[in-house]
């Protein structure tokens with residue numbers, strides 16, 4: 001079942017295109033990622049989906065209902081975090097969450113949510129003294145607070161160190177296991193690759209391709225096997241087509257008679273796939 005349906009959406013900022021001819025669907029319980037370079041329209045899309053931008057044309061349905069018909073109750077069902085954290089610096093981390101919690105009919109325990117993102121020790125510190133990454137974690141905590149059905153996360157891992165990023169990634173994967181739907185944006189192909197069930201390549205305001213990242217890499221792969229072996233004391237490398245490999249005499253000769261250092265199929269990176277499909281680099 002699709003929980004988000006976007007059809008032919010267009011938003012211009014004056015003469016500047018935000019998104020145009022934008023259409024895509026997100027299924028319930030999946031992690032769907034928008035992968036695209038700066039200025040592609042990722043943040044614009046999130047702003048439309050969370051009703052910050054209203055002057056767009058086209059149709060958006062969330063939970064089967066036109067977005068324009070959703071009222072305040074929409075915010076109980078979604079959690080949102082933007083690229084730039086929106087938290088109060090004069091309050092402590094816990095005070096921030098308690099404040100945001102007051103807007104919801106039901107919400108998780110702020111103390112638990114701080115723990116989830118790894119900020120429990122900093123709960124009583126003023127946010128004014130927080131580092132960029134700490135603010136990001138608090139902002140994510142704010143998004144998780146209403147225990148929403150859909151999470152809209154704009155660049156959720158931006159500015160996090162590897163260990164913190166790991167923690168958040170695991171958390172998102174766990175949330176997906178628990179049936180939540182996650183829409184995220186990124187220009188980091190590793191994030192898209194690791195987290196997303198499907199990625200949409202967005203360039204210049206529209207989607208060029210949607211697929212599972214692992215399948216994309218296989219489809220776009222060179223379908224060759226690379227063999228690294230030692231011949232007369234030197235390292236030699238040869239590539240063979242995967243098709244008919246078992247009957248390829250040269251390949252068979254090498255693996256029978258030489259010391260093999262490495263055999264692997266050549267897999268393109270998501271970045272290479274992106275470049276091939278869109279003609280654009282990710283960063």
Ligand SMILES: Nc1ncnc2c1ncn2[C@@H]1O[C@H](COP(=O)(O)OP(=O)(O)OP(=O)(O)O)[C@@H](O)[C@H]1O
Pocket residue numbers: 013016017018019036037038039040041042043044045083187
């Ligand atoms: N408030 C605004 N006023 C004018 N133009 C805007 C505004 N917000 C976005 N744009 C323009 O819309 C286009 C899409 O921007 P958007 O912020 O959606 O890109 P993005 O994919 O999120 O990029 P990034 O990776 O840099 O965050 C860009 O050309 C940008 O300059």
Ligand SMILES: [Mg+2]
Pocket residue numbers: 042043044083154
């Ligand atoms: Mg953005």
